[in-house]
Amino acid sequence: MAYHHGHLRESLIDVAVEAIEHDGVDRLSLRDVARTVGVSHAASAYHFGDRKGLFTAIATDGFQRLAVALEAADGGFVDAGVAYVRFAIADRGRFEVMFRPELVNGDDPALLAAMARASAVLGAGAAERSGDSRVNGLAAWSIVHGFSTLWNAGVIRADGATADELASSVAAVLFER
Amino acid sequence: MAYHHGHLRESLIDVAVEAIEHDGVDRLSLRDVARTVGVSHAASAYHFGDRKGLFTAIATDGFQRLAVALEAADGGFVDAGVAYVRFAIADRGRFEVMFRPELVNGDDPALLAAMARASAVLGAGAAERSGDSRVNGLAAWSIVHGFSTLWNAGVIRADGATADELASSVAAVLFER
DNA sequence: ATCTCGAACTTGTCAATGACAAGATCAACG
DNA sequence: CGTTGATCTTGTCATTGACAAGTTCGAGAT
Structure with a gap:
């Protein structure tokens, strides 16, 4: 070796x-x-x-992957939302660490840069809607993030539906009606 | 002593x-x-x-408190949503444990009972809406849960607004338009 | 009043862990 | 060939969660 x-x-x-x-x-x-x-x-x-350093590296890696996944899905809010959920479920280990401020080194430059990149993609989709774009963006982020964490927590009764299908339906309730 | x-x-x-x-x-x-x-x-x-037993007790306690908080707020979806968010922020310690299946003893009877009670209140508000009530309920739960976790993670720019105000605006985007 | 018995704690111990210190190995370069 | 810095190792320490076995207390039976 x-x-x-x-x-x-x-x-x-x-x-x-x-x-x-x-x-x-x-x-x-x-x-x-x-x-x-x-x-x-x-x-x-x-x-x-130390331990926090490992988690910081994982979170940084995670935000970069999230940004890539979101940039690839360029077909409106629902598609981006599904991409968000898909990442959260497929890359569950990284996703868990990404939103735990007490685990990571909050002022790490690489982490901040990766977060900013993902955040930029995230906020871009909400600007075109009517009403307060800030609130709309927050609502969009909340609903896909909430669905993701609830799904990963195992508290959603799937009833045969896949996560993608359910996520798509849920995301559609927000704006597409 | x-x-x-x-x-x-x-x-x-x-x-x-x-x-x-x-x-x-x-x-x-x-x-x-x-x-x-x-x-x-x-x-x-x-x-x-053991450790898991402590967390199970905390989660059980948390779901009971959540149910009480939700039952007290009986003025439509937005009010219930704000109550959910308020609980998640005020009782952050309990809320964190409640949705971490790996921390708790999933088949504990007291835990399951407390979860069922909270779940019943949660699902009741979504039945009156048009469309698939299951999807609507899931969307409602997702958006308030997502806002709560994002807020607790510290990634929401408050810009002077309180959590209640923001949560209320965000919840309103879902149905009240 | 005292005995008994179970509930509610305590002290003692063990392997495993995260952090840290100091040493070993290696690759590249002058 | 010798040095230097990056990469990895062995060794050690206080702390931790789990477990075992003993101790204290109170309430109810006698």
């Missing part, structure tokens, strides 16, 4: 995200992550400093 | 909720909670079994 791993930082993030999806954020063990990657328990300390 | 505390269970929950509001769920130390209350570190194990 090579001494230098090569992609240690990315590997650690990936394994951590998987562990978070499986067991939840607060049961994440840094030592366990290091073990599954195959490095010593102190290797992650070098890359992330 | 008396050997028997009298309200140890409630005291432990209260202190734990405060600690959660201050430091987040995953930094909650059972031993620290016990220290603040003034009992030994094993006292809470007697009442709650």
